[in-house]
Amino acid sequence: MRLVSRGFRGKRVPGQAGRLPPGQYETRDFPVLSAGPTPRTPLAQWDFTLRDLDGRAARWSWSEFQMLPRVTRTADIHCVTKWSKFDTRWEGVSIDTLVGEAETQGIVPAPYVMAVCDGGYTTNVPLADLVDAKAMIAFIYEGSPLDPEHGGPARLLVPHLYFWKSAKWVRELRFMDQDEAGFWESYGYHIYGDPWREQRYTGDP
Amino acid sequence: MTDVAAGASTRVEWRVATVLSVFEETQSVRTLLLDVPGWPGHLAGHHVDVRLTAEDGYQAQRSYSIASPPEETTLALTVERLEDGEVSSYLCGELREGDRFELRGPIGGYFVWDVSDGGPLMLIGGGSGIVPLMAMLRHRAIALPQHASVPTRLLYSSRRWDDVIYRRELERLSASDESLRITHAITREPPAGWRGYSRRIDRAMLAEVAWQPSEQARIFVCGSTPLVEAVATELVALGHSPDSIRTERFGPTGSTS
Numbered sequence: 001m002r003l004v005s006r007g008f009r010g011k012r013v014p015g016q017a018g019r020l021p022p023g024q025y026e027t028r029d030f031p032v033l034s035a036g037p038t039p040r041t042p043l044a045q046w047d048f049t050l051r052d053l054d055g056r057a058a059r060w061s062w063s064e065f066q067m068l069p070r071v072t073r074t075a076d077i078h079c080v081t082k083w084s085k086f087d088t089r090w091e092g093v094s095i096d097t098l099v100g101e102a103e104t105q106g107i108v109p110a111p112y113v114m115a116v117c118d119g120g121y122t123t124n125v126p127l128a129d130l131v132d133a134k135a136m137i138a139f140i141y142e143g144s145p146l147d148p149e150h151g152g153p154a155r156l157l158v159p160h161l162y163f164w165k166s167a168k169w170v171r172e173l174r175f176m177d178q179d180e181a182g183f184w185e186s187y188g189y190h191i192y193g194d195p196w197r198e199q200r201y202t203g204d205p
Numbered sequence: 206m207t208d209v210a211a212g213a214s215t216r217v218e219w220r221v222a223t224v225l226s227v228f229e230e231t232q233s234v235r236t237l238l239l240d241v242p243g244w245p246g247h248l249a250g251h252h253v254d255v256r257l258t259a260e261d262g263y264q265a266q267r268s269y270s271i272a273s274p275p276e277e278t279t280l281a282l283t284v285e286r287l288e289d290g291e292v293s294s295y296l297c298g299e300l301r302e303g304d305r306f307e308l309r310g311p312i313g314g315y316f317v318w319d320v321s322d323g324g325p326l327m328l329i330g331g332g333s334g335i336v337p338l339m340a341m342l343r344h345r346a347i348a349l350p351q352h353a354s355v356p357t358r359l360l361y362s363s364r365r366w367d368d369v370i371y372r373r374e375l376e377r378l379s380a381s382d383e384s385l386r387i388t389h390a391i392t393r394e395p396p397a398g399w400r401g402y403s404r405r406i407d408r409a410m411l412a413e414v415a416w417q418p419s420e421q422a423r424i425f426v427c428g429s430t431p432l433v434e435a436v437a438t439e440l441v442a443l444g445h446s447p448d449s450i451r452t453e454r455f456g457p458t459g460s461t462s
Contacts, residue, residue, distance in 0.1 A: 003221060005257040005306045007299040010265050011291045023256070023266040025291065032430040032454055035315050037437035037447045082266050119447065149434055187314035188217070200254075201312065203216030 019076065020084055021195035027083040032149045035183070039118035039169050040148055048137065048154070049172040050102040053110050058102035062153070068093045068101070071136055075159035077166070078195040090157050092138035095130040098173070110175035114182060115156050118169040123182035124191070125158055125165055127175070134160060137170060162193040162200070219256065219309045220244065224302050225279060230370045234333060235297045236272060239280045241308065247271055249340035250317035250425070250453075253282065253310030257292055267292040270336040270427075270453075271311065274344035283370065285333040316425065316453045320348045324355035324423060325416050329406065329436050331362040331428025334455055335370050338427060342385070346378060353384040358422075360414045362406050362432065364393040388414045406432065408439040418444035427453040 016026060043062040051057045060068070072091045078084045099109055113130060115123050129135065138157040139146050146152035151168030158165045164184050185191050190199040198204060222239040229235055252270045273281035286297035300306075318326065318341045326345070328338040338359065345355060363369045369389065379387045390402040390410065402410055416422040424445060426436050433454045441447055 002262065003258060003305060003307055004260055005295070006304050008257045008259050008265075008295050008306075010257070010259050010263045011289075012263060023264070025265065032434065034452060034454070036452055037441050037450050038434065039447070081268055149430070183315075188312065201217045 019086065021078055022198045023200075024078055024082055024084040024195065027085055029083075030085060030088075030150065031079070031081075031083055033079065033081060033164075034119075034149075034168060035121065036119055038148050041118050041153065041169070041171075043153060046153055047171070048098075050098055050107055051172060051174045052102075052107045053175055053177060054108070056105075056107055058098075058105045058107050065093065065137075065154075068097055071097075071133070073136065073157070073159075075157075077159050077163050080162040080164055080189065080193070080195075080200050084195075088159075089142050090136065090138040091140035091143075092136040092154065092157065094133060095135045095137070095173075096133060098137065099127075099131060108175075110177050112176040112179045114174045114176055114180060115165075115167040115170050116172040116174055117167050118171055121167060121169070121183050123156075123165050123167045124176075124180055124185060125156075125161065126179065126192075129158060129161065130173075134158065160194075162190075162195050164189065165193055217309045217312065218243075219307045221305055222280070222308045224300060224304045226302055227300065230283060231368050233286045233297070233368075234283060234370050235286070236281055236283045237296065237300070239282065239308075241280050244280060245311070247275055247311035248314075248317040248319055249274055249344040250337045251311035251313045251340075252337070253280075253308045254312060255282075255292060255296070256307040256309075257295060258307070265291050268312070270340070272336050272339055272343075274340055274347055276344065276347045283333065283336045283339075316427070316451050318344070318423065318425065320345060320355065322423065324357060325420055326355055326357040327415050327422040327424040328357065328359045329361075329411075329415075329424070329426045329428075330359070331406070331432035332364070332368070332455070333370065334426075334428030334432070334453070335361055336427075337453060338425060339371050339374075341425065342375075342378060346382070352382045356384040357386070358414065358416065359385070359387045360390065360406060360410070361387065362390040362392060362428070364391070366391055366394075366396040366399075406436055406439075408442060411436065411439050412443060415440070415443070415445075418446070421446075421449065424450045425453075426450060428455060430454045 046062045071094045135158040139154040156167045156170045225238045269282045272283040284296045330338045395403040
């Protein structure tokens with residue numbers, strides 16, 4: 001269906017072709033989106049867990065987490081509420097590193113992952129979308145510690161999916177043998193969320 | 206929660222909305238009354254995606270909260286014109302009665318309230334953040350003949366008295382309903398003789414206006430990121446359970462979440 005809106009011209013920005021997924025626009029701000037109050041977990045109480053189907057867990061305290069090898073990454077991010085932000089710069093620990101470390105402790109990976117966060121937020125991502133340098137647990141943004149309102153102390157970063165998958169305040173990755181809906185996914189948002197296929201809501205192609 | 210809230214498993218289809226009328230709420234805010242054939246229904250607090258298409262096929266999308274209650278057959282969107290707003294400047298400018306554009310929804314399902322959810326209800330809004338809260342107030346007024354069963358308070362922050370959206374309707378609603386208490390905060394230019402709050406919402410104001418934590422109100426906060434961030438943080442500091450606080454933020458770019 002193509003319905004022309006009488007008198008609408010729009011504001012086209014040159015040079016964005018191929019960089020903006022369908023239905024998105026570029027912002028220079030960094031909007032904040034979350035469903036409830038911002039949790040504030042003291043670093044002394046913060047830890048990060050990888051848990052397998054049998055309940056075995058690998059766990060890192062904040063200081064142990066800081067000792068892990070770090071990666072940096074510059075990526076475009078795309079929020080389902082339509083804004084995209086180009087060239088955001090992140091630093092953190094690659095999921096490859098965490099899974100590798102966990103495997104040496106006897107943790108057995110499974111094909112799907114639920115990210116579980118302070119404040120009760122959850123989101124589901126296939127493991128294949130988290131490994132091979134596709135994702136990290138990020139705690140530095142643009143050279144500074146990540147602000148709580150943007151997910152600090154640490155958030156998941158999976159920039160090739162809509163940004164609600166990059167769960168703020170993440171504390172645990174729980175392996176699952178089948179895909180299950182997380183928080184927004186159970187409220188009608190797409191189970192996978194590829195911005196380039198415009199998978200915003202349940203039933204989108 | 207109804208099926209609408211749970212998120213239907215079928216596709217959220219694009220539909221054609223026809224503008225029945227436009228109403229200027231304030232200098233920069235306009236309500237669009239829309240006829241949307243096939244509209245599947247919504248809950249108070251839901252939003253829609255609007256898609257505009259130019260002659261050459263260029264498209265732009267934005268999200269807007271629904272202002273009308275589920276009981277009304279026409280859909281009302283209240284849109285604030287943002288500086289450089291690609292879509293809002295069209296909806297609040299060029300658009301007129303009889304024009305058509307595409308929309309799809311309802312979208313959301315967490316920041317929603319139905320009378321069956323009960324209360325007490327605490328609604329806190331800033332600027333155009335009032336829109337989804339107004340849908341809740343309208344729904345409550347229509348669906349609950351006995352308003353007192355859901356005692357409700359609204360704390361509404363606006364820059365100037367003339368920026369207060371739905372001002373007369375809010376006056377009418379509270380005048381006819383003792384269980385609805387509306388408090389305004391005017392942050393920039395309070396009118397002459399103003400005896401209400403003339404500052405941003407802060408902890409002291411919330412302690413005076415909001416329900417006590419022990420009253421276990423359902424709390425909805427909608428507005429700009431700084432307002433929502435401050436209000437939600439102060440509510441938690443006052444002892445309200447984080448689980449009782451649902452937030453919706455209108456980012457500086459005009460996007461809603």
